[in-house]
Amino acid sequence: MLSSAQLQEFANNYGIPLWGLDASIALVLAVAVFCLCGLGVVVLVYMERKIAADFQIRYGPLHVGWHGSLQLVADILKLITKEDVFPKKADPWIFRLAPAIVFLAAFVGLLVMPIGPGLVVQDLNVGLIYVLAIPSIGIAGLIMAGFGSYNKYAMMGSLRAAAQMVSYEIPRALSVIGVVMIAGSAKLSAIVGAQGIWHIILQPLGFMVFLVSTLAELNRTPFDLPDTEAELVAGFSMEYSGMRFAFFFFGEYIALMAASALTVVLFLGGWHGPGPEFLAPVWFLIKTFGVIFLAMWIRWTLPRFRIDQVMDLGWKVLLPLALLNILITGIVMLII
Amino acid sequence: MGDTVSLVIFFALAAMAVASAIMVITGRNLFHSAMSLGAYLLTIAGYYFLLNADLVGIMQVFVYVGGVVVVVLFGIMLTAQLTNVRLTSAMEQRWVTIVSLVSLAGLLVFVAKDTVFRISQLAPVADTTSFIGRMFMTDYILPFEVISVLLLAALIGAVIIAREEGGK
Numbered sequence: 001m002l003s004s005a006q007l008q009e010f011a012n013n014y015g016i017p018l019w020g021l022d023a024s025i026a027l028v029l030a031v032a033v034f035c036l037c038g039l040g041v042v043v044l045v046y047m048e049r050k051i052a053a054d055f056q057i058r059y060g061p062l063h064v065g066w067h068g069s070l071q072l073v074a075d076i077l078k079l080i081t082k083e084d085v086f087p088k089k090a091d092p093w094i095f096r097l098a099p100a101i102v103f104l105a106a107f108v109g110l111l112v113m114p115i116g117p118g119l120v121v122q123d124l125n126v127g128l129i130y131v132l133a134i135p136s137i138g139i140a141g142l143i144m145a146g147f148g149s150y151n152k153y154a155m156m157g158s159l160r161a162a163a164q165m166v167s168y169e170i171p172r173a174l175s176v177i178g179v180v181m182i183a184g185s186a187k188l189s190a191i192v193g194a195q196g197i198w199h200i201i202l203q204p205l206g207f208m209v210f211l212v213s214t215l216a217e218l219n220r221t222p223f224d225l226p227d228t229e230a231e232l233v234a235g236f237s238m239e240y241s242g243m244r245f246a247f248f249f250f251g252e253y254i255a256l257m258a259a260s261a262l263t264v265v266l267f268l269g270g271w272h273g274p275g276p277e278f279l280a281p282v283w284f285l286i287k288t289f290g291v292i293f294l295a296m297w298i299r300w301t302l303p304r305f306r307i308d309q310v311m312d313l314g315w316k317v318l319l320p321l322a323l324l325n326i327l328i329t330g331i332v333m334l335i336i
Numbered sequence: 337m338g339d340t341v342s343l344v345i346f347f348a349l350a351a352m353a354v355a356s357a358i359m360v361i362t363g364r365n366l367f368h369s370a371m372s373l374g375a376y377l378l379t380i381a382g383y384y385f386l387l388n389a390d391l392v393g394i395m396q397v398f399v400y401v402g403g404v405v406v407v408v409l410f411g412i413m414l415t416a417q418l419t420n421v422r423l424t425s426a427m428e429q430r431w432v433t434i435v436s437l438v439s440l441a442g443l444l445v446f447v448a449k450d451t452v453f454r455i456s457q458l459a460p461v462a463d464t465t466s467f468i469g470r471m472f473m474t475d476y477i478l479p480f481e482v483i484s485v486l487l488l489a490a491l492i493g494a495v496i497i498a499r500e501e502g503g504k
Contacts, residue, residue, distance in 0.1 A: 094371070
């Protein structure tokens with residue numbers, strides 16, 4: 001997108017160096033994605049509250065705005081104006097940096113998602129490996145939050161989060177190898193382009209493993225062991241308040257958005273859909289929200305696992321299944 | 337990318353790498369040292385991206401930041417006695433250290449002065465991922481398989497160590 005002939009001509013005509021044009025376009029797009037993220041989080045939180053309420057046979061937010069739709073705006077204003085509580089024994093640097101790192105790691109994953117043909121901020125060759133590698137920086141952020149807070153519950157929560165995310169990273173990365181084998185590329189736009197038939201049909205096993213390990217990676221129920229209210233108070237985020245807590249909260253929802261978008265890109269045909277080409281982003285958005293709804297549905301239906309059950313599922317069930325999926329894909333591709 | 341921009345990025349990365357590497361060594365808190373190590377490894381990944389080696393760069397992030405640093409942090413958190421102890425590492429052999437440091441610096445300057453750095457005139461490979469994959473499966477199949485066997489041995493070793501502790 002950034003190296004198209006028209007852009008080069010434009011740069012030459014006005015004497016702008018090409019790298020400058022590239023950099024400014026990338027910056028503008030990144031800011032645009034950031035704003036869309038903020039809007040997306042507002043929509044997602046409203047959706048989550050209403051869905052949760054519906055599942056528990058109550059109304060949910062109702063009074064602020066139309067059907068409570070401005071509730072989150074009120075909540076954000078409250079969080080911004082709150083006092084910034086800083087624990088006495090907390091590690092100043094680590095404590096302050098942690099929410100920013102968690103948020104950033106969730107956000108930069110969105111920058112490589114192709115939402116339409118040619119509509120992507122930065123189409124990396126290694127796009128798929130990039131989106132799998134970036135959450136691991138978020139793990140470092142969670143450990144920092146646990147360590148920096150100087151609190152036993154926060155520490156337990158962050159250790160659990162790290163153990164869980166490190167374990168589920170492996171089946172998650174292995175489950176998408178089948179997709180890469182079929183598409184013949186790790187570039188996300190090429191993977192979408194290769195989906196004449198959606199990969200969910202060709203890779204049902206890979207899709208199942210990917211979906212379960214994605215839910216675990218996002219720390220959502222039934223895998224929300226890191227912030228179990230009943231035993232760990234609130235896990236790694238318990239000492240955080242006001243704006244710092246809001247960053248964790250935003251990071252969580254942006255990670256959910258990025259993971260759902262990745263599921264759509266890898267298995268659900270990305271921007272493909274009936275109708276003319278300009279509808280592509282709309283289809284992408286509809287599918288993404290479908291996956292998000294699925295994640296919320298699972299969250300408000302299933303109870304929480306125990307930590308040993310979570311670990312067993314990851315290492316003894318999902319990892320062998322992911323390996324089996326690669327083996328089957330390889331054999332079938334060899335025969336065809 | 338323009339040459340000046342590359343140079344600016346290069347020196348910015350170099351400054352960050354040196355600063356974070358010094359912080360790893362001089363840090364008195366083990367956790368801070370581990371964090372600086374993570375920052376240092378990220379700057380190295382930045383170098384790979386600067387050199388158009390995007391696969392190597394992202395693997396650096398995946399393996400070193402996501403794997404090694406997280407496991408180091410994990411280890412520090414689990415050894416509860418170490419987390420908030422301020423470590424003091426006194427320099428015991430001051431003169432030996434200074435002499436070896438100066439001679440190493442001299443040697444490095446000498447080597448850098450006399451080396452002719454060859455720059456490839458070839459255009460960078462566009463699709464690095466599939467290119468590296470093909471090379472692994474054709475020209476470099478033997479090293480690739482040897483590493484696979486080594487990793488398998490490490491995996492089996494880890495399983496055995498974990499089993500013995502649980503069995504007793």
